[in-house]
Amino acid sequence: MPPSTTPVDLTGRDRLPSLTGLRFWAALLVVLYHLSRQAGEIPGVSALAWYGRSGVTFFFVLSGFVLAWTYDGRRVPVTVFLWRRFARIWPLLAATTALSVAAWLALGKAVTAKAVAATLLLVHAWVPDPVVLRGGNPAAWSLSDEAFFYLIFPLLMALPAVRSVRGRRWIAGVCCVAVVALWLSGALLDDSGTRAWALDYLPLTRVLQFLLGVVTGLAVARGWRPPLGLWPAIALVLGWHLALVPWSAAVPDALWYSPYTASHLLVTPLFALLVAAAAQADRDGRTTGLGGTWTVRLGHWSYAWYLLHEIVIRVLAGRVHGTLTLWLLVLATSLGLSAAAYHWLEHPLERWLRAVGPRAGQAPAWRWPAQSDGVPGKSSRSARTDVRSAAADRAQSSPPGPDNAR
Template sequence: MTPLRIPPPSSRAPSSRLPSLTGLRFLAALLVVCYHLSRQVGTLPVLSPLAWYGRSGVTFFFVLSGFVLAWTYADAPVPARRFYRRRLARIWPLHALTTGASLAVYAALGAAVPVTAALWSLPLLHPWGRGTVMGGNPAGWSLGDEAWFYLLFPLLLRLRPGLRTAALCCAAGPLLWLAGSAVTDPALRSWLLDYLPLSRTPQFLLGAALALAVRRGRLPVLPLLPAALAVAAFHLALVPWHHAVPDPAWHSPYSASQLLSAPLFAALITATAQADLHHPGGPLTRRPWTLLGNWSFAWYLIHEITFRPWLHHHGHPAPGLPTAATWLLLATTSLTLAALLHHLVEHPLERLLRDRPAAPPPGPGSPGVVRPRPAPRTGAVGPGPAEEPRDAPVPSARPSAPPA
């Protein structure tokens, strides 16, 4: 296989450190957690209407995954097989562990145990089947999409996507959403538009194209505040839209929140990265935010599992203060578990599995090569994860299951 080549950056190549993306990852994970709390536990004024379609955070992670990997692998050659091993080391151990934990909770509560779906999820193939998409841990569906993105990534670098590709990816979301009008079965339409890896590929590709454009100096600096306000305005607009159109309808915000938000998230991610490059030391670079961002992948995978036993034993809380207290208890408990998983399982196993003993660098004729630069210091889509090496950002936080 011919080595993959990306033109070297200019002599004024920007710093590789993008710490604000890690803090941003935590905020996206928080959006997903609030989505599940609202739909599964109980609603709160203001917060629940804004988070009712918070599964859009998965779209954020898919775009972030493409951005971080393209940013990271733009220079020094790395064999494709090593890239795949690193990606697997990044996401699979925690995926396998939380899948086992999810199955154990299902069994302990007397619920049906999705053994077949769980088996398909171990090789990360579950989103390709309508009946297996949720795997053994509903939050882990996005890791199957990420695995597909990783498989494509060496070819993606070879094709050198640019701003025209980014524009086509921005158009793909609305076109797919409109195409949903031709599918009358809401469950089938949801699988095709929300979970199927092919439908989510433009989001990953959009992030990658913008990262390469920033690296090559082909994109003007985007203002951060307007990008953030645009994302907030989009989610505010979903509130009246939700009241006007029921979720099963093709033109509801259910799929639209995920397919139409990609360009806005891409602008926010790009603006945040550019702010780190040109004005380092922003608020999201501080230690508390980066620490929370590092925990976000584990939080994404474990939070919904912790909700089930509580709901089974205590039921739904009364509206008002009891619901707020339950939100706080479940969010802090699941975040504490996520911190433990990150430090005791995720990080140690990734370091153990990601690299074999050093070998001579590949030459011009070496098989399949992806080209990484020093990884942005951004912490561990949902997404999963998207960083390389260990310091880069992970789209972890990974996606959410549809409402029960």
């Protein structure tokens, strides 16, 4: 579609509204995946969502993209950055972990203090023991990965390779090759449990997805235009998930060459293209159908939905007759709870913690030097919309889980 004549507001919380809208669809994919696996299958829908765990890959790529977009060229103390990320993800993690433990106990299943502590300390994805990995809130494992990404993000932004056009191209190419190599490395791991932990949960494995998001976000912020439009990128992602249907029918999940691990590793470049195309469409002022009022609102709720839906499935499974009835009840209940959690807990606590914590302007601070990246007569900051950069420090930053930069 041709660009709109109305200037795009890139200064607020939803300065890239199509990305906020995409968060909802990625969260829905994860929810349908868990429903299919834990609450019974619905023909057609379950076949497409059987490997909806790939939605987490989307959130990791999106996290790197939005953080790079938000902090490029800004002078921000590392303590301020890390506190903002803590304020964004931890309060709701703590609340949903308490709710999850209560659900486990109500269902007669013991939960170890070690598992709860590992979850609250955001280190559980580093532990191969399933009891620790899933004992607090099973869906929260991705936040352990996110915490690692946040810790290394300032270091990534300081890398000379990340600060150059050629370096970013090399990094993007290496990430795309490496995710394929990781999938192939599954042939070296005979135990399916060890393989799943090493290739699906371990933060060191998932960091490639975050890194590809970082270099893609910087490239778009500095003037690179993705080769595909939004809808062709969406078609590629849909085509990938359609291809998983016959693949999953032919190869059991326990085998290394099944789509179980491939589903979330090999889709990484496709999600990077999708995020870049959606962001570029917003920058151009094009209508995408993803940035409407309700889509953005659902995107805001997606982080809470991600953390709450599996708890609701656990509580209702086996107590509601009929798969379709159970699905509808889980979707309605979990989404309603997510809306309440966002408006009454998640967002207010984030704002309060940001207000009482360290603020920008305090030393020491890291900053990415402004560069032209080959744009004649323009620095990287002036090549973007100036008002976005000037207002970013007072805007609420958006993430895995997920919000825009989770």
